[in-house]
Amino acid sequence: MIKVCTQTFDCKDPSSIETYIKLGGYSAWREILNQQTPKSQIIETIKDSQLKGKGGAGFLTGLKWSFISPTKSQKYLVCNSDESEPGTCKDRDILRYNPHSVIEGMLIACYAIGASVGYNYLRGEFIGDQWKVTNNAIKEAYEHNFIGDNILGSNVSINIIPLIGAGAYIVGEETAMLESIEGKRGMPRIKPPFPAVQGLYGKPTIINNTETIASVPYIIKNGIDWYKNLGAGDAHGVKMFCMSGHLNKPKVIEAPLGTPFSKLLDECNGILNDKKLKAVIPGGSSVPVVKGEVIMDTPMDYEPLMKIGTMLGSGGVIVMDETTCMVSVLERISRFYYAESCGQCTPCREGTGWLYKTLVKIRAGQGDQSDLDLLNRVANQIEGHCICALGDAAAMPVKSFLTNFWNEFEYYVEKKQSMII
Amino acid sequence: MIHDILSENVRKEIDSIRSKFPHDKNKSSIIESLLIIQHENNGYLNEELIGALAQYLNVQKIDVYEVATFYSMFNLKPIGKNTISVCTNVSCMLRNSDQIVEYIEKKLKIKIGESTKDNKFYLKDEMECLAACNGAPMMQVNHVNYENLTFEKIDKILDGIKDD
Ligand SMILES: Cc1cc2nc3c(=O)[nH]c(=O)nc-3n(C[C@H](O)[C@H](O)[C@H](O)COP(=O)(O)O)c2cc1C
Ligand code: SF4
Ligand code: FES
Secondary structure (H helix, E strand, C coil), X not given: CCCCCCCCCCCCCCCCHHHHHHCCCCHHHHHHHHHCCCHHHHHHHHHHCCCECCCCCCXXXXXXXXXXXXXXXXXXXEEEECXXXXXXXXXXXXXXXXXXXXXXXXXXXXXXXXXXXXXXXXXXXXXXXXXXXXXXXXXXXXXCCXXXXXXXXXXXXXXXXXXXXXXXXXXXXXXXXXXXXXXXXXXXXXXXXXXXXXXXXXXXXXXXXXXXXHHHHHHHHHCHHHHHHCCCCCCCCEEEEEXXXXXXXXXXXXXXXXXXXXXXXXXXXXXXXXXXXXXXXXXXXXXXXXXXXXXCCCECCHXXXXXXXXXXXXXXXXXXXXXXXXXXXXXXXXHHHHHHCCCCCXXXXXXXXXXXXXXXXXXXXXCCHHHHHHHHHHHHHHCCCCCCCHHHHHHHHHHXXXXXXXXXXXXXXXXXXXXXX | CHHHHCCHHHHHHHHHHHCCCCCCCHHHHHXXXXXXXXXXXXXXXXXXXXXXXXXXXXXXXXHHHHHHHHCCCCCCCCXXXXXXXXXXCHHHHHCCHHHHHHHHHHHHCXXXXXXXCCCCEEEECCCCCCCCHHHCCCEEECCXXXXXXXXXXXXXXXXXXXXX
């Protein structure tokens, strides 16, 4: 079994700096400081490793870093530890079991983009465990002078600062996160300008997901080919898959990208109570649902999942068995986007409300055929007409549930009850 | 005046929060400061506290108010001493989180969104996924996670919380 971001997870004292250093931690950072490695070389390494953003969009990390405005002014790095896409529970494990990989990754990223400050923004609900571990780990790293002024006598000075939110899914969107750090409501900004040009406090800023950042030290230490070759088949690298729902053993699995879905299912000891697999949402609740038989042999990688009409997203794999009522699952998903829309764009604010209310109506046995058309129409009106991707995230599930499980929705409006008893 | 509303301890914590940001970016300290203030004030905020923070940070009251109303962890009304948030998002719903909510509602004789009469518990109407989907069904009590819940487990957890 390969271990990248999960390397420390099974250790006795996984979050301590001693454990991390014993496993070779901070050696990549030391090496960079010793050699005064050129920034461009680090960015090229990350680019060539094919590391892709693990927060949802899958954008090439090295390429994103190369967009950083070359001005001499202040720049920022922001690590996105807001983890709130439904079905996603991996960053919380990295934060509590391997916090130093995040710190070392942030240091290397700061160095590469020329930022003297890196903020790690944790969602408010992490205030119990992850927040304490993060603060403690940062303190340890300061004591070892891996962070701070004139780090290990290198003349390099970088500060890593933890921040905490207070409950709002939308703050996971990168520009909403910048607004939140600036102390405002978490309302996404219109892009362009992109954060790499005008980000936090108007300064060039790079935002990356926790898992992305945590992968960086391992790639710098072990090299481009090592990381690329971790993938299965044509895929490069690894991903943490959060396996949840109707499974005998739900868990987070770090596996080669390109691993067939069926293998992940086996690792979870199959479907709960040996029922039949019905459907899977492979990348968090924002991505389209697919039928079980369609995904069974599909390699869990960006392109193969696109080919079957869905996306890898955040790696939140939600598994549903034959007893699942798809109408009620969609109602629940729609409730979430309705509750979390920030309200700036009319199609999103009004549309998510329509979607949710229509589904509630159908579930109450008061819907008819025209409501199914309404769902499709509203979804189309939201999609592509909003400032941020939350609008699309609300629309995509609706369209895919209707396409894949049309008969179930039709049954519900005709018979005024669920097909699943 | 303001010193009566924000204790010395709270003011010290706010000063250390301020040091995380550029010196002219006072608004950035609002969120974390409000969390501290709310914690010290039995879990909720009021006009007076919002005004005091605005004054202390030298920002507009409306700036603080906007933050206090936008984020779901801030309460603008008194709530029970112990906050229970049951995740009812997709993965938890598939593992019967709705029955968990129903069980707690019956046990505590309240509806979701309410506090118990003795003010011991507040059952939050949680909309978000709490990022513990592989431990579904789950809840947070005062931001500590409890996973793979059963009715017996819930009894043990909630009955174990002391009145003080
Ligand atoms: C509504 C919405 C919510 C998001 N939530 C998260 C999140 O919780 N965590 C995250 O890393 N990215 C989230 N993203 C994606 C971020 O905007 C951003 O693309 C990502 O943090 C970039 O990091 P990466 O390139 O390393 O993936 C969200 C995007 C949207 C539109
Ligand atoms: S799409 Fe929705 S969440 Fe995104 S900015 Fe518009 S209203 Fe806000
Ligand atoms: S769906 Fe309940 S913790 Fe994620």
